[in-house]
Amino acid sequence: MICENIGINEKGHLTFGGADTAELAQKHQTPLYLMDEDRIRHNCRVYLDAMKKYFGEGSLPLYASKAASFKRIYEIMKEEGMGVDLVSSGEICTALKAGFPMENAFFHGNNKTDFDINYAMDAGVGYFMVDNMVELEAIDTFAARRNIRQKVILRLTPGIDPHTYAAVATGKVDSKFGIAIETGQAEEFVCKAMHYKNIELMGYHCHVGSQVFDEDGTVYLDASEIMLRFAADMAHRYGLEAKILNMGGGYGVRYKESDPYMDIAGNIKTLSEHIKKLTCELDIPMPRMLMEPGRSIVADAGMTLYSVGTLKEITGYKNYVSIDGGMTDNPRYALYGSAYTLFLANRMNERSDFLCDVVGRCCESGDIIQPGVLMPKPVRGDIVAVCTTGAYNYSMASNYNRVPRPPIVMLSGGKDYVAVRRESYEDLVERDV
Numbered sequence: 001m002i003c004e005n006i007g008i009n010e011k012g013h014l015t016f017g018g019a020d021t022a023e024l025a026q027k028h029q030t031p032l033y034l035m036d037e038d039r040i041r042h043n044c045r046v047y048l049d050a051m052k053k054y055f056g057e058g059s060l061p062l063y064a065s066k067a068a069s070f071k072r073i074y075e076i077m078k079e080e081g082m083g084v085d086l087v088s089s090g091e092i093c094t095a096l097k098a099g100f101p102m103e104n105a106f107f108h109g110n111n112k113t114d115f116d117i118n119y120a121m122d123a124g125v126g127y128f129m130v131d132n133m134v135e136l137e138a139i140d141t142f143a144a145r146r147n148i149r150q151k152v153i154l155r156l157t158p159g160i161d162p163h164t165y166a167a168v169a170t171g172k173v174d175s176k177f178g179i180a181i182e183t184g185q186a187e188e189f190v191c192k193a194m195h196y197k198n199i200e201l202m203g204y205h206c207h208v209g210s211q212v213f214d215e216d217g218t219v220y221l222d223a224s225e226i227m228l229r230f231a232a233d234m235a236h237r238y239g240l241e242a243k244i245l246n247m248g249g250g251y252g253v254r255y256k257e258s259d260p261y262m263d264i265a266g267n268i269k270t271l272s273e274h275i276k277k278l279t280c281e282l283d284i285p286m287p288r289m290l291m292e293p294g295r296s297i298v299a300d301a302g303m304t305l306y307s308v309g310t311l312k313e314i315t316g317y318k319n320y321v322s323i324d325g326g327m328t329d330n331p332r333y334a335l336y337g338s339a340y341t342l343f344l345a346n347r348m349n350e351r352s353d354f355l356c357d358v359v360g361r362c363c364e365s366g367d368i369i370q371p372g373v374l375m376p377k378p379v380r381g382d383i384v385a386v387c388t389t390g391a392y393n394y395s396m397a398s399n400y401n402r403v404p405r406p407p408i409v410m411l412s413g414g415k416d417y418v419a420v421r422r423e424s425y426e427d428l429v430e431r432d433v
């Protein structure tokens with residue numbers, strides 16, 4: 001199985017986090033997001049333990065909460081001692097409602113509005129990840145009004161191509177995000193930040209991209225080297241010490257059997273050795289290390305269950321299996337052509353000899369969950385499970401076609417509970433005046 005929290009029980013049903021998925025579909029109805037809380041905690045601990053062991057006490061993994069943002073997830077992050085990345089006032093509001101300690105919150109975004117900046121400062125967000133010069137000035141202005149010095153980290157682009165999908169590659173010079181080192185603009189950025197009285201420059205950030213399988217480790221090693229050389233330059237030229245270095249997120253997860261396993265702890269170990277060696281060589285102190293995993297914290301902790309509705313067999317062409325969800329709860333195939341592993345959850349011991357495209361219910365030909373799937377030929381009412389949907393599914397869900405969003409049911413220690421209830425039709429029309 002693509003993840004160790006997936007199995008088959010004696011009834012021939014797919015299990016997830018130890019629970020019978022066919023029974024969960026019956027109990028909570030479909031479409032349904034499942035999230036394995038135990039797996040989320042396990043994934044957090046891989047980062048927490050490895051970073052503490054190899055980078056030392058001051059280090060901290062920040063959960064990039066855009067991957068899946070709802071109250072319960074911030075409570076879990078708080079309990080695990082994780083920091084969090086927030087990218088909007090909406091995410092800040094959700095984290096606040098969950099009682100997340102805001103000093104461990106880091107605010108991202110390439111276009112924080114005046115409202116956002118003020119909202120974040122009022123909420124007591126610990127750090128702003130500043131994306132550009134314009135934002136720097138706005139932060140200084142609003143910090144001055146409050147008579148505070150806002151801690152900031154500058155987002156830089158190291159000019160690295162992480163060999164992932166173009167839509168999720170973010171560390172290149174021509175990226176929408178951050179300021180490039182290569183063009184000399186990063187230095188200008190630093191000088192500007194130092195000059196503002198109400199800004200406290202804490203260090204640098206980079207994020208090379210997402211779904212990166214850095215098997216030989218070179219992407220992160222190269223990025224860290226470029227960042228540290230820049231930090232040393234700034235230290236020697238302006239006497240500015242980088243207290244924090246944030247290497248971003250992006251480690252890949254397994255969507256298919258053929259995807260490699262990412263050795264996260266091993267990668268962190270190699271990265272730490274490289275960084276320690278470089279800081280010695282460059283004669284700068286070892287910065288406090290941060291990382292920002294999103295996908296690798298929640299992706300394999302998620303599974304989506306659907307009921308099969310209609311079948312369409314076009315002889316000589318292809319077969320369609322329509323399910324009771326689609327691009328409204330999982331737009332990733334439509335957006336990126338993302339691969340997924342699917343099962344017919346209530347008939348796991350039967351032969352998978354029916355080739356079909358599993359498609360959604362929306363009025364859109366591109367509403368495809370996954371083409372070319374092999375499963376036992378389904379009948380109306382069978383349960384389709386899509387694996388590894390914990391990241392960028394619920395958080396990217398929409399109400400297209402006035403379809404209500406599914407609930408999130410959490411699994412923990414063999415028990416299930418609702419963390420986000422199913423949207424009702426009343427919810428859909430509530431804001432219409």
Ligand SMILES: *Cc1c(COP(=O)(O)O)cnc(C)c1O
Nearest residue numbers: 064207210249250292293294295
């Ligand atoms: C999205 C994002 C992350 C998380 O990326 P994953 O691939 O989900 O690990 C981290 N940092 C920044 C700045 C991001 O935008």
